[in-house]
Amino acid sequence: MSSRTDGSDVIPTQKLAAEVLAVVESSSLSAKSALREYFEDVDIDYRVRGSVHAYVFEVLKRRNFIDFILEKALGFRNLKSINPFLINLLKIGIYEMYFKSVPPPLATDSAVRIAKEVSPRAASFVNAILRNAENVDVDEELEKIKKRSRRKYIALKYFHPEWYVRIAEKITSDYEKLLMSNLSQTAYIRVNTLLSSEEKAVRRLERQEVVLEETPLPEVFRVVSYVKPLTILDGYDRDFVIQDLASCLVSIAVNPEPADVIVDLASAPGSKTSHLAALMENRGRIIAVDSSKERIERMKVRLKRLGVRNVECTVYDGTKFRYLAEKVLLDAPCSSTGSVRSHPSIKWRYSPKKLQALLKLQRNMLRNSAKIADEVIYSTCSITFEENEENLMKLNGIFEVKKLNLPVGMPGIRKYGRKVFDRAERVVRLYPHIHNTSGFFISRLSVKS
Ligand SMILES: C[S@@+](CC[C@H](N)C(=O)[O-])C[C@H]1O[C@@H](n2cnc3c(N)ncnc32)[C@H](O)[C@@H]1O
Numbered sequence: 001m002s003s004r005t006d007g008s009d010v011i012p013t014q015k016l017a018a019e020v021l022a023v024v025e026s027s028s029l030s031a032k033s034a035l036r037e038y039f040e041d042v043d044i045d046y047r048v049r050g051s052v053h054a055y056v057f058e059v060l061k062r063r064n065f066i067d068f069i070l071e072k073a074l075g076f077r078n079l080k081s082i083n084p085f086l087i088n089l090l091k092i093g094i095y096e097m098y099f100k101s102v103p104p105p106l107a108t109d110s111a112v113r114i115a116k117e118v119s120p121r122a123a124s125f126v127n128a129i130l131r132n133a134e135n136v137d138v139d140e141e142l143e144k145i146k147k148r149s150r151r152k153y154i155a156l157k158y159f160h161p162e163w164y165v166r167i168a169e170k171i172t173s174d175y176e177k178l179l180m181s182n183l184s185q186t187a188y189i190r191v192n193t194l195l196s197s198e199e200k201a202v203r204r205l206e207r208q209e210v211v212l213e214e215t216p217l218p219e220v221f222r223v224v225s226y227v228k229p230l231t232i233l234d235g236y237d238r239d240f241v242i243q244d245l246a247s248c249l250v251s252i253a254v255n256p257e258p259a260d261v262i263v264d265l266a267s268a269p270g271s272k273t274s275h276l277a278a279l280m281e282n283r284g285r286i287i288a289v290d291s292s293k294e295r296i297e298r299m300k301v302r303l304k305r306l307g308v309r310n311v312e313c314t315v316y317d318g319t320k321f322r323y324l325a326e327k328v329l330l331d332a333p334c335s336s337t338g339s340v341r342s343h344p345s346i347k348w349r350y351s352p353k354k355l356q357a358l359l360k361l362q363r364n365m366l367r368n369s370a371k372i373a374d375e376v377i378y379s380t381c382s383i384t385f386e387e388n389e390e391n392l393m394k395l396n397g398i399f400e401v402k403k404l405n406l407p408v409g410m411p412g413i414r415k416y417g418r419k420v421f422d423r424a425e426r427v428v429r430l431y432p433h434i435h436n437t438s439g440f441f442i443s444r445l446s447v448k449s
Contacts, residue, residue, distance in 0.1 A: 069094050216407035247440070265365060287312050331379045338439025377443070378443045
């Protein structure tokens, strides 16, 4: 382990983080999956692991701003022409100087030492670029941008792509608060009542120095603080799962009876399926469908670990799957624009060009749901009007929107430009800046006869 010139042993963190970031950028893996795969075969102290995790997430969250400074420091914009490891090492150096209050010479020194392991040329390149980065007059550059385009400025200020700012502006006048709230992360755990009780699971977590706070759902707790990463704690994905409060509300909205047959039409990785199984006390039957074989395989392993016994998993296209059931849960594939808090890469991977194809898929899955059961719970982790209220407007001929009462949330969007959704009071939305959860939309539909 090398150390900084001030004696602190932190260099491996930056090196590991640069390697993980390079993997995230060159693959379709989420930061969480990349970190999980990276640490699978290596024995690294949990403190270093936690620190690498934080670096990866904090750099990813601010990608546009860091790239902006990097482009100024490089003097050109084609970041793809540079070795991915070095580019991410540079990004980490910039993150340290601008957001971690690390004195710039110290941040540069750390990055240069790591780059030396690549080659002396790489080290002098990193040194030159980070010295340029120190001297970028960010305030002046931002002022120039603000004069040209306020949206571009807001996008840089709150670390979001412009298309996201546009969506946020359209759905709420408090869009700056929403963007800001997307930058902080709140973890929730759900007790897996199939294998533990609230009391036992909470006691076990508290013994492992996790501080929890109650939520309106008895089996769900907000994580106030922790010492070791939750994923390495005793009981993880057995006594408790990490699941956002908004996501937990979806299974509550399904309100299953223990003897019900429920089709979960887009089910992997099974967070809501396992919650439904727990609410049904492993009775009745859940048919868990997903079009991804790989996700279904992983889900099967997970459900077994969680003690779930009333689920049949099926790889099938949810627009075509047929069955007869009491209820369908359609937690649809979506833009995931509500999940950027816990999955910051979505901000840089999703493109609004994908929206039309997603809307078509969501509507086809909704149409098919109406052939499976008379009651459908439709949810997304998207904040857009189109994927939520507007989908229900378009399918007005098939579905009646029923009033949904949940202990957390607020009505949907009634007015969107010239479009009016007159059943907004019946559906539920959750927002990061209001409910301290992921952004979610939840609705209860009954099939018109
Ligand atoms: C939002 S995720 C579901 C999350 C899941 N309900 C949970 O709580 O863990 C959407 C899922 O839809 C699946 N999907 C995408 N297209 C599909 C299709 N045509 N039929 C069925 N599933 C599909 C994806 O593979 C993905 O697993």
